[in-house]
Amino acid sequence: MQSPIDTLTITRPDDWHLHLRDGAVLDSVVADTARQFARAIIMPNLRPPVTTTELAHAYRDRIYSALERAGLSTTSFTPLMTLYLTDNTSADEVVRASKSGFVHGIKLYPAGATTNSDAGVTDLLGKCVPALEAMQATGMPLLVHGEVTDPEIDLFDREAIFIDRIMIPLRRAFPALKVVFEHLTTSDGVDYVREAAGPVAATITAHHLLYNRNALFQGGMRPHWYCLPVLKRERHRLALLQAASSGSGRFFLGTDSAPHAKGLKENACGCAGCYTALHAMELYATAFDSVGSLDKLEAFASLNGPAFYGLPVNQGTLTLNREAYTIPAELPMADTTVVPLAGGESLGWKVAL
Numbered sequence: 001m002q003s004p005i006d007t008l009t010i011t012r013p014d015d016w017h018l019h020l021r022d023g024a025v026l027d028s029v030v031a032d033t034a035r036q037f038a039r040a041i042i043m044p045n046l047r048p049p050v051t052t053t054e055l056a057h058a059y060r061d062r063i064y065s066a067l068e069r070a071g072l073s074t075t076s077f078t079p080l081m082t083l084y085l086t087d088n089t090s091a092d093e094v095v096r097a098s099k100s101g102f103v104h105g106i107k108l109y110p111a112g113a114t115t116n117s118d119a120g121v122t123d124l125l126g127k128c129v130p131a132l133e134a135m136q137a138t139g140m141p142l143l144v145h146g147e148v149t150d151p152e153i154d155l156f157d158r159e160a161i162f163i164d165r166i167m168i169p170l171r172r173a174f175p176a177l178k179v180v181f182e183h184l185t186t187s188d189g190v191d192y193v194r195e196a197a198g199p200v201a202a203t204i205t206a207h208h209l210l211y212n213r214n215a216l217f218q219g220g221m222r223p224h225w226y227c228l229p230v231l232k233r234e235r236h237r238l239a240l241l242q243a244a245s246s247g248s249g250r251f252f253l254g255t256d257s258a259p260h261a262k263g264l265k266e267n268a269c270g271c272a273g274c275y276t277a278l279h280a281m282e283l284y285a286t287a288f289d290s291v292g293s294l295d296k297l298e299a300f301a302s303l304n305g306p307a308f309y310g311l312p313v314n315q316g317t318l319t320l321n322r323e324a325y326t327i328p329a330e331l332p333m334a335d336t337t338v339v340p341l342a343g344g345e346s347l348g349w350k351v352a353l
């Protein structure tokens, strides 16, 4: 019998779905990410949302300033900016974004689907046709929060119904449009992405690989496990784990790390989002190790994403050691506190710094 791997060195990874936020917490959250990842797709759901190339440029400058304040070199981490699609996004704006060289995707938030999505799209195939045509023509990827918002649809079915109602008609109308199905959570999503014709891929979070929906209710309500799309049944978790470790280039790492202040999570109407930037690679290594697939982690974390986005693979490496690591229970950040996912618990892997 082979002895288990105790050290894993992979090409330096990227995070293809990240919320860095803005203002006082930016310094801490960007530093947590930059310790592990060379690049990240920066989600645009700020208040107000990042709807133009000009706003994305200003946000990018603030991220670089935060890196400097955190004592990190601005060459050590590259923020890959995105725009927030609205009913009014023009074809000209898409062309500007494409020519900028620093905008790498445009994000679809169905209005009301998740945190800061009020300005989101109300009718994708009715109102966004000029923008989608320009995206298809320029090769600008559409990044999708894939959940319907119809209040009649059960919360746990929102992703599966989105495939039929939005994804299939969208891809029929724009077959050459690059689409990333963000934070995939169901076996329905896995089947769709695996088999769809054309340039389709998906990000998968560490928490959807590690937990099923029981985690939300273990011994009581667990707000730090609440995110959108919400955790699903065990069979969906197993399908995601299989997809992530299958070797298919269509699935890649996106943490969806989304910090909210402790008091806004532990609240009568708690915010959706899990903070995983601190310990992302430890969480993913634990998930892949659980199915004996550590040898597939590098493709998922470091190779598949760049291939889909048409970017080079990173120089440099990241090493993980099999070693007990206790996740901090709380993280002080500026004038607030953030509770990392599974704070206080232990993992069997640690990034070597």
Ligand SMILES: NC(=O)N[C@@H](CC(=O)O)C(=O)O
Binding pocket: 019, 045, 114, 115, 145, 226, 227, 228, 229, 256, 258, 259, 272, 273, 274
């Ligand atoms: N995933 C979440 O639960 N929350 C994200 C938004 C999102 O990615 O949908 C956030 O910005 O807080």
Ligand SMILES: [Zn+2]
Binding pocket: 114, 145, 182, 183, 228, 229
């Ligand atoms: Zn989302």
Ligand SMILES: [Zn+2]
Binding pocket: 017, 018, 019, 043, 256, 258
């Ligand atoms: Zn997100």
